[in-house]
Amino acid sequence: MIRINPREYFALVRQISDPTDTDTYYVQVKIRNAKTDVLLDTVNLTDKGDQRFSKSWQAGSDVSGNGTYIIATSRVYTDSGYSTESALYSVEQNQYLIQERYNPVFGNGSGGADVDYKKIEKMINKAVGNIPKIKIPEVKFPEQKEVDIKSILRAINSIDIPRQEKLDLSPALSAIKNIKFPEPERVDLKPLINQLSNIISKIDNNDKISKKTEYSLFEEIKDLKEKLKHINDNVQSAPMVKMFESKPEPKPNKRKFVI
Numbered sequence: 369m370i371r372i373n374p375r376e377y378f379a380l381v382r383q384i385s386d387p388t389d390t391d392t393y394y395v396q397v398k399i400r401n402a403k404t405d406v407l408l409d410t411v412n413l414t415d416k417g418d419q420r421f422s423k424s425w426q427a428g429s430d431v432s433g434n435g436t437y438i439i440a441t442s443r444v445y446t447d448s449g450y451s452t453e454s455a456l457y458s459v460e461q462n463q464y465l466i467q468e469r470y471n472p473v474f475g476n477g478s479g480g481a482d483v484d485y486k487k488i489e490k491m492i493n494k495a496v497g498n499i500p501k502i503k504i505p506e507v508k509f510p511e512q513k514e515v516d517i518k519s520i521l522r523a524i525n526s527i528d529i530p531r532q533e534k535l536d537l538s539p540a541l542s543a544i545k546n547i548k549f550p551e552p553e554r555v556d557l558k559p560l561i562n563q564l565s566n567i568i569s570k571i572d573n574n575d576k577i578s579k580k581t582e583y584s585l586f587e588e589i590k591d592l593k594e595k596l597k598h599i600n601d602n603v604q605s606a607p608m609v610k611m612f613e614s615k616p617e618p619k620p621n622k623r624k625f626v627i
Contacts, residue, residue: 371465374430378464380411382442384419384457393454394445395421402437402463412450413442427466435467557599563592 372378382395395413400406408428413421430436443450444457567588 369463369465371467371469372427373469374427374466377424377426379422380413380425380440380442381420381422382413382444382460383421384444386456387419389419389456391446393419393421393457394448394450395442396445396450397423397440397442399425399438399440402439408438427464430466430468435465438464438466440464560592560595563588567592 370378380397382397384393394415397411397413399408399411401408409425411423411425413423415421427438428436440462442460442462444454446452446454567585
């Protein structure tokens, strides 16, 4: 019996037994299911010479997975219509098993040795038993004491924080009211106004200003500028101005309590 893989192509072969017979023959093979006797296929073999006939045929599927047996029956005919069988050659039958073949290297399949699982299990157990046992020291962690939060809260509540005393500003306000500021001196701007009016009249009464007049006006404006600067300096140096100069306010110190 020959084992064939499902859907595998293999050769159907028939050799005429008498090598001296030179007559022309035709060979036909009928393939049936060995169990149900159902005809699966009819194959007409090809004459390859020397009274040898063959043809490639594809096996079916192994639906059950347990293997399917088939029988190939070959007959020799004397005509191409396959109607007259030869009286010289008998019917031949070959049985095939359609089933997945396994590689013998992996311990399965035709001719392969069976796997002794019990022996393998003993080998593994022996190997595991030879591994030295490692004693892991027991680590004892200290017990975590329960924190008494209530005592902490009682300590916080017992802190006596002094209250801010009310600040009496009435003495300071009275002292400010009693301060007598000196009256600023009156600045007489009449001479400057007259001088400025004189310059304007000179410009209005002259369509064309000569270089001499231009120089004279320039000197008077320069003199007027110096006088104005002198007045500004006197105003800035007055005590009242210095008293009210803007100063940056000091940042209050924030008291931090650390618990």
